[in-house]
Amino acid sequence: MAVSKNQIKFISSLHLKKNREKEGLFIVEGEKIAVEILSQKRYNIKIIFALQDWIVENNANLNPQKYEIFSCNESDLERISALKTPNRVLFVLETVLPVLQSPKGKKNLILDSIQDPGNLGTIIRIADWFGIENIYCSKETVELYNSKVLQATMGSFLRVNLSYLNLSEFLASYSEIPCYAALLNGENVFSTKFPDEAFLLIGNEGKGIADNLLQLPHIPISIPRFGHAESLNAAVATGILCALLKK
């Protein structure tokens, strides 16, 4: 099927958060992620826009009964894409109503207001690498379906559970699970013995962890500093702490 101007307009509208929320749809681009999207079950595919030769190459893995497939030319894809150099294929997926996963018996990540899309995406990729299944985010954290977040996850958004919730209520309701908070003046994380059930709490890039969360019981931990940088990038700090949490 060829793509209409109205279709292009509709899909382009999904680059805005309010339209993604209204329609319950979001966009993912890229040939590499396409392989993973076609073989997963978490997200329903609604539409595929692709160059005709991509459709031919991938024909055996496509299911035109389940979703629409539009054949585009390069200038159509350029108009739909959020990228400067558009990919050969773009998916419209249905957002998933978050099911709150239990943090019991596991090592879990808590994100307080991560703002940078690249950081959130990179943290999701870190969680996937280290086998951390659940990330609980404050409502101020950047949206998962932002294209820069999805891009930075390198496909890991297909495997990690993200929830957006009131963190202080959530943490208070699981007060039996020890909460390790990444701070500048905590105990050296290399001396920390993490139990099998734990929260690792990471704060905002500039402001750190909110006061209302620090009022809850927590164990302050820090990455030792040997030089002069004022701080580490939030995703890098999360990577180092997850490595030690899971080692």
Next chain:
Amino acid sequence: MAVSKNQIKFISSLHLKKNREKEGLFIVEGEKIAVEILSQKRYNIKIIFALQDWIVENNANLNPQKYEIFSCNESDLERISALKTPNRVLFVLETVLPVLQSPKGKKNLILDSIQDPGNLGTIIRIADWFGIENIYCSKETVELYNSKVLQATMGSFLRVNLSYLNLSEFLASYSEIPCYAALLNGENVFSTKFPDEAFLLIGNEGKGIADNLLQLPHIPISIPRFGHAESLNAAVATGILCALLKK
């Protein structure tokens, strides 16, 4: 002094690498970094462009005999700036002819063709945090004076030594220093005992470490994986490895 159209044109030209190299100048923006730039000696200041009220506020720390100071309005700064929301102050600094620092007796970082400016900047910030003084880069690595690199360093470019050189010649000439290479199938880095003198070698985001470097003697090390992500972001991996190198 007020700023002329020709000045604006000249400074804007420094957003391109070829002009930075020709003029031996580069741009740094931001109020936070300004404090550090005014108190350091590594880079000579050539010109300051700032809003009049910033100049008044910082008058005691400025030295009009050493460099030119231009009072700008907001739309001038917008025209000069690489950022969407320009800062109140922008510096033109002189690039520094790299002096090759000796890697002897230290833990050093080797970067093979890091391409993403955000990754290079974040890695410089990591080196600064962990007190790693020297980073040796292949000539294909993104340029230090790229504005996105500088921005991501959060000021750490003022403290870490970067050199761009032929890595295989350089490593061969220091063959007595053990070289630990970040690979996917190396020994678990948590079991590695790093000596006081070492190279940590990080490869390109997509292609990894070049074959000609892997032909040199090296110790393959890996960050253990517990989940399903194919890889970690290069800066995150560098952060984890530097934490273990320096712990």
